[in-house]
Amino acid sequence: MATLDHARPAKNDASLAEVERIAQRKLKQRHALVIALRILVLVVVLGGWELGGRFKWIDPFFFSMPSLIFAQIIDWFVNGTSQGPLLVQVWVTLEETMLGFLIGAVGGIVCGVVLGRNQLLSDVFSIYIKIANSIPRVVLGSVFVIALGLGMASKVALAVVMVFFVVFGNAFQGVREADRYMIANAQILGASKRQLTTSVVIPSALSWILASLHVSFGFALVGAVVGEFLGSKQGIGLLISTAQGAFNASGVFAAMIVLAVVALSTDYLLTALEKRLLKWRPAAF
Incomplete structure (x- = not known):
């Protein structure tokens, strides 16, 4: 029984550590997703702006x-x-x-x-x-x-x-x-x-x-x-x-x-x- 009592806290600590690792990994993935989406938005806006000017969809003299x-x-x-x-x-x-x-x-x-x-x-x-x-x-x-x-x-x-x-x-x-x-x-x-x-x-x-x-x-x-x-x-x-x-x-x-x-x-x-x-x-x- 004593062995089981000592094993339970160790098991709980391992579970908490695993949960924390999963949470940290998800946070890193979300951070990477946010950065990727920011870059995508910037590329789309600048690319559309550049194409619009080159194909005269917008007047490059003004914009x-x-x-x-x-x-x-x-x-x-x-x-x-x-x-x-x-x-x-x-x-x-x-x-x-x-x-x-x-x-x-x-x-x-x-x-x-x-x-x-x-x-x-x-x-x-x-x-x-x-x-x-x-x-x-x-x-x-x-x-x-x-x-x-x-x-x-x-x-x-x-x-x-x-x-x-x-x-x-x-x-x-x-x-x-x-x-x-x-x-x-x-x-x-x-x-x-x-x-x-x-x-x-x-x-x-x-x-x-x-x-x-x-x-x-x-x-x-x-x-x-x-x-x-x-x-x-x-x-x-x-x-x-x-x-x-x-x-x-x-x-x-x-x-x-x-x-x-x-x-x-x-x-x-x-x-x-x-x-x-x-x-x-x-x-x-």
């Missing part, structure tokens, strides 16, 4: 073709753009985006936490925040260009405005959704308001805040590019504006692809940061 767009990107890398080297244009736009993103995100988090923790301030400023948030923020780009000139400041200002309200809304809601029982327990244990905020409320709102960063970086990039489009000396937005003025559809699409690569690369970094900061969170099913 270009993948081969022409790829050639335009290569030409920019090799010979540079009309504003200078392509990497310089990318760096200028990325610098404006990052500055606007950082300033807007920090400001949004601070204001969201402060107003979320202070009911009086929330009641006083909520109406003004709603009014400011209802204004189409892109139209402020012209105001910033007039007030701050064609330099980096006007693009950063527009990016800040684009980011601030997204992060603020999530931070504010995350603070309000903090676990009341955990806050009450911390108060019973003698935690001060500062300790409550830093040790309980902000960690509880971290998921909300990090979720907003993925979206808000895209808004920061849009703000920087729109600002450059309205008036600038360098940047991807100016590159798009110049290509549009020359009726160069390949240049417009090429600049859009460069922006997409920048956005995807940054989103990957933000995802890695989120995973590092939220190791304690259970994995999603």
Whole structure:
């Protein structure tokens, strides 16, 4: 009987290990399937686009073709753009985006936490925040260009405005959704308001805040590019504006692809940061 009792746990462990191996194999197969389908969709879209342009089903003057767009990107890398080297244009736009993103995100988090923790301030400023948030923020780009000139400041200002309200809304809601029982327990244990905020409320709102960063970086990039489009000396937005003025559809699409690569690369970094900061969170099913 003792031998049987010892054999059963070993058998159960072997069964669990086998189930885990099967689950891991299925996850790998699904991941491979997703990648294969993504590549298939890309090939079908680009192939159909290329064939449509070559057989004149669509006008390549207005919609270009993948081969022409790829050639335009290569030409920019090799010979540079009309504003200078392509990497310089990318760096200028990325610098404006990052500055606007950082300033807007920090400001949004601070204001969201402060107003979320202070009911009086929330009641006083909520109406003004709603009014400011209802204004189409892109139209402020012209105001910033007039007030701050064609330099980096006007693009950063527009990016800040684009980011601030997204992060603020999530931070504010995350603070309000903090676990009341955990806050009450911390108060019973003698935690001060500062300790409550830093040790309980902000960690509880971290998921909300990090979720907003993925979206808000895209808004920061849009703000920087729109600002450059309205008036600038360098940047991807100016590159798009110049290509549009020359009726160069390949240049417009090429600049859009460069922006997409920048956005995807940054989103990957933000995802890695989120995973590092939220190791304690259970994995999603």
